[in-house]
Amino acid sequence: MSPLPPVILAPGPQRSRPERVRRQLGIVGAYFAQFLKMRLAYRVDFLVDLGANLFAIGVQLTTLTVLFSKVDALMGWSFEQVLFIYGFSLLPLGMFNVISINLYRFAEHYIADGNLDRVLVRPINPLAQVLSESFNVSGLNEIILGTGIMIFAAGRLDLQPDLLDALVFAVVVPSAAVIYVGVFLGLTAVSFWHEDRMGLSPPVYNVIRFARYPLTIYGRWVQIFLTFVLPFAWVAYMPATWFVDGPGVQRWALLTPLVALLVTSLAYAIWRAGLRRYASTGS
Amino acid sequence: MSDRTATAPTYEVTLAPWRRERGGSVRLYLGFVRLAFLKFLAYRLRYYTGVISYTIFVAGNAYLYRALFASRAEAGSVEIGGFTLAEMITYIAVAWIGRSFTFNNIDRTLSHQVQQGEIAMQLIKPFHVQTVMMFEAIGEAAFRLLMFTVPIMVVVVPLFGIHGPPDPALYGWTVLSFTLALIMNSQLNFLVGCLAFYLKNITGVIRAKHISMDFLSGVLVPFTFFPEWFQTVVAWLPFQGLSFVPVTIYLGKRTGPDLAEALIVQAAWAVGMFLVGRWLWNRAVRQVTLQGG
Numbered sequence: 001m002s003p004l005p006p007v008i009l010a011p012g013p014q015r016s017r018p019e020r021v022r023r024q025l026g027i028v029g030a031y032f033a034q035f036l037k038m039r040l041a042y043r044v045d046f047l048v049d050l051g052a053n054l055f056a057i058g059v060q061l062t063t064l065t066v067l068f069s070k071v072d073a074l075m076g077w078s079f080e081q082v083l084f085i086y087g088f089s090l091l092p093l094g095m096f097n098v099i100s101i102n103l104y105r106f107a108e109h110y111i112a113d114g115n116l117d118r119v120l121v122r123p124i125n126p127l128a129q130v131l132s133e134s135f136n137v138s139g140l141n142e143i144i145l146g147t148g149i150m151i152f153a154a155g156r157l158d159l160q161p162d163l164l165d166a167l168v169f170a171v172v173v174p175s176a177a178v179i180y181v182g183v184f185l186g187l188t189a190v191s192f193w194h195e196d197r198m199g200l201s202p203p204v205y206n207v208i209r210f211a212r213y214p215l216t217i218y219g220r221w222v223q224i225f226l227t228f229v230l231p232f233a234w235v236a237y238m239p240a241t242w243f244v245d246g247p248g249v250q251r252w253a254l255l256t257p258l259v260a261l262l263v264t265s266l267a268y269a270i271w272r273a274g275l276r277r278y279a280s281t282g283s
Numbered sequence: 284m285s286d287r288t289a290t291a292p293t294y295e296v297t298l299a300p301w302r303r304e305r306g307g308s309v310r311l312y313l314g315f316v317r318l319a320f321l322k323f324l325a326y327r328l329r330y331y332t333g334v335i336s337y338t339i340f341v342a343g344n345a346y347l348y349r350a351l352f353a354s355r356a357e358a359g360s361v362e363i364g365g366f367t368l369a370e371m372i373t374y375i376a377v378a379w380i381g382r383s384f385t386f387n388n389i390d391r392t393l394s395h396q397v398q399q400g401e402i403a404m405q406l407i408k409p410f411h412v413q414t415v416m417m418f419e420a421i422g423e424a425a426f427r428l429l430m431f432t433v434p435i436m437v438v439v440v441p442l443f444g445i446h447g448p449p450d451p452a453l454y455g456w457t458v459l460s461f462t463l464a465l466i467m468n469s470q471l472n473f474l475v476g477c478l479a480f481y482l483k484n485i486t487g488v489i490r491a492k493h494i495s496m497d498f499l500s501g502v503l504v505p506f507t508f509f510p511e512w513f514q515t516v517v518a519w520l521p522f523q524g525l526s527f528v529p530v531t532i533y534l535g536k537r538t539g540p541d542l543a544e545a546l547i548v549q550a551a552w553a554v555g556m557f558l559v560g561r562w563l564w565n566r567a568v569r570q571v572t573l574q575g576g
Contacts, residue, residue, distance in 0.1 A: 048487030055491055059498045066508050067347075070363050071354040203336040210343035217350035222342075 027124055031132040039137060046137070053138045057145050060086070076247035077214045084153035084244050089212035089236030090146025092176035096184075097139030099131050103184045104201055106130065107191035117280050127185075127271060159243060172239035172253060175260040179234050182263035185271055192274030204230065212236045216248045234259045311410060312418045319422025323430075330431045337379050337435045338442070344375045344503075345443055364507035369446065370534055371505075376445045377457075377530045378502045384432045385465040385525065387420050390492070393476030394485045397571070406568060413473060413557075413564050420469035449535035456542060460529035463549040467524050470556035471496075477560070480567035501527030521556065524549040 015023065039046055064086060068079040102109070110116040110130065119129045154161070161169070187200045194200070211232035215223050226233040234256050242253035352361070352368040361367060366374060393416070396402040405412050439445065448454060475492050479485050497503055499522035506514050506527055517523050528545050531537055537545050 044482065045484045045487055048491070052487050052491040052494065056494045059494055059503075062498075063504055066504055067351060070508065071351060074354050075350045076354075200332060203332045203339060206336045206339050207343070210339075210347075213347065218346045222346065 024124055024128060028128055028132040031129075032135060035133070035135050036137070039135075049138045050141055053141045054145070057090070057142070061149070075214070075217045077217075078157075080153050080156040081244045081246055082214065084150055084157060085214065085236055085240045086212050087146045087149030087151075087153055088173075088240040088243075090142045090149065091173050092180060092235055093208065094139040094142030094146060095174065095177035096180035097136050097142060099135060100181070100184060101136040102130050102134045103181075103188045104205070106188040111191050111278075114280060116278065120275075120278075126275060127268075154243070157244065161243070165243065168242050168253065172242065172256045175257040176235045176239050178260040179231060179256070179263050182260065182267040183231065185264070186267035189267065189271040189274040192278055207232055208235075214246055216246065231259055231263060312414060315415050315418040316422035316425070319419035320426045323423055323426040327426075327430050330427075330434075333383070333431060334434045334438060337383055338438050341376050341379050341439050341443065345372050348372065348375065364505055365536075366505065366507070366534075372443055373445050373534060374505060374530055376439050376443055377533050378526050380432060380435055380439065381461045381464065381526060381529055382502060383435050384424055384428055384461055385468045386427070387423050387469055387472060389416050389420060389469055389472035390476035390479075390485070390489050392416075393473065394479035394489070397479040398483060402571065406571075411561075413560055416473055417466070417469055417557075420465070420472075424465050448533050453533060453535055456546070457529055457533040460532050460546060460549060463546065463553055464525045464529055466553045467521060467549060467556065470553060470560055471521065473560045474556060474563060477563045477567050480571055496522060496525065499523070500525035501530070505530075521552040524552055 064079075064082065068074070068082070073079075074082060110119070116126070116130075119126050119133075122129065183204065184201055187204055190200055207226075207230060210218075211226065215226060215233050215237045218226070223233070227238075238250070239253045239256045241249040241251060348371045349368065352363060352371065355361075355363060363371070393402075396405065402412075405415075448457065472492075475485070475488060478488055482488065499517060499520060501517075501523060506517050506523065509517075517527075528537075528549060532542060532545065
């Protein structure tokens with residue numbers, strides 16, 4: 001009996017680093033196009049979802065208007081200033097919402113239902129796949145409306161942005177979106193240890209709605225918590241203070257990219273550690 | 284445990300008569316209360332994060348209103364929209380505590396069953412799905428009361444120094460009012476769930492419902508903060524019965540005939556929505572199309 005011939009796996013094509021990055025981005029683009037086709041097949045859902053989004057923003061604006069109909073200023077912050085921060089907050093939130101949907105249901109869809117196995121056998125970064133398998137297109141809505149609200153408030157505040165402001169804006173808004181991704185990636189990665197379909201995200205998600213008010217209206221401990229522990233002070237208020245000046249602001253806006261880097265590095269480390277110990281559901 | 288005999292036993296099969304004996308329906312539906320309670324008990328761990336969520340909602344809003352009242356106090360006024368700050372904090376806490384009890388996902392359950400075709404199994408069973416879901420909602424609420432509402436109260440009440448109602452009798456009326464709110468809410472969710480027969484996917488509709496309910500029930504901002512015309516509009520809608528009515532009862536803002544009227548209006552909405560739900564269900568199931576199965 002002759003020994004079995006050795007199995008030789010063909011080596012993958014040798015690609016240079018820029019080639020690899022280009023290839024991965026191309027695949028993410030293809031995922032996105034595929035997702036859009038899938039989404040547009042259910043046109044009514046899509047429109048209802050957009051409507052619900054508009055409605056949510058309408059309700060939030062109404063709440064803000066009603067509260068400010070009772071006072072001239074909220075702890076020294078004018079309506080226009082709070083409105084500016086609110087509009088600003090919708091941009092990173094919208095960006096995050098476009099790609100976040102799979103992080104939110106990661107524990108259920110990928111771990112409990114075993115879909116992560118499918119992801120892991122493919123030669124693309126697992127996180128890139130998870131993030132790009134589903135998009136929440138209605139997040140674009142938040143970006144557009146947030147921009148509108150912000151421009152309106154900026155006009156009322158008579159802000160005259162110069163080139164430097166534009167540059168800061170171009171840096172802090174994506175950084176704030178990255179902070180969201182980092183926070184929820186970290187929480188999601190905990191699902192590798194703590195197996196529950198719901199995961200830890202929902203309570204944290206509920207904190208977001210309070211992150212768009214000026215931080216100074218909260219008590220000292222809440223301020224410290226939101227600045228250094230759960231860094232939601234950095235997703236709207238801190239970066240927005242580059243543009244609006246209220247009572248007691250710290251002027252830490254330019255630290256936003258640094259916070260984004262810290263948060264995502266930590267989250268990605270937890271994610272990598274979680275992936276290493278992932279053993280599938282076995283069913 | 285039964286012994287097995289060597290010879291095959293013979294069975295006499297008797298089909299239950301189509302009409303149940305007296306009290307049979309009550310026993311049947313009460314069984315669903317128990318089953319729902321046990322089903323949710325299996326997932327009780329999930330509600331720990333929920334306790335944190337609700338505490339965050341109360342805390343965030345409490346800070347917001349504290350800031351609002353502090354900004355107003357400079358002008359020498361201590362009441363906004365007919366509430367003092369202490370009443371306002373109580374309003375928020377009681378509203379969210381009540382919401383933890385009345386909340387359910389009947390709409391999502393129903394739409395899931397329609398999408399997955401499981402509804403076919405429900406349709407061939409000898410009960411009315413609407414009634415079953417209402418009783419399951421009661422079972423779920425009993426579970427939520429014990430494992431969710433009470434823990435939230437234990438955290439929130441001392442943390443924010445929540446006061447009792449001005450008159451101890453109001454505890455009873457508040458509980459009754461929140462119970463009516465629970466029935467209203469499950470009827471409303473059932474109506475929304477029925478839309479799945481027509482639209483198939485109703486996740487967007489459910490999201491819109493959550494947003495409008497939190498807004499129109501008064502959980503986020505009490506109606507007395509709004510202009511007069513808005514208060515007139517919401518008075519004619521059912522949503523205020525879900526939160527604003529029970530909370531204002533707790534705060535002693537409704538007494539005597541006002542209190543009776545508020546409870547009767549809640550009950551009327553509950554009955555009205557039940558009847559509309561039955562009518563809609565009976566129409567919807569006639570045109571149900573199920574894939575595969």
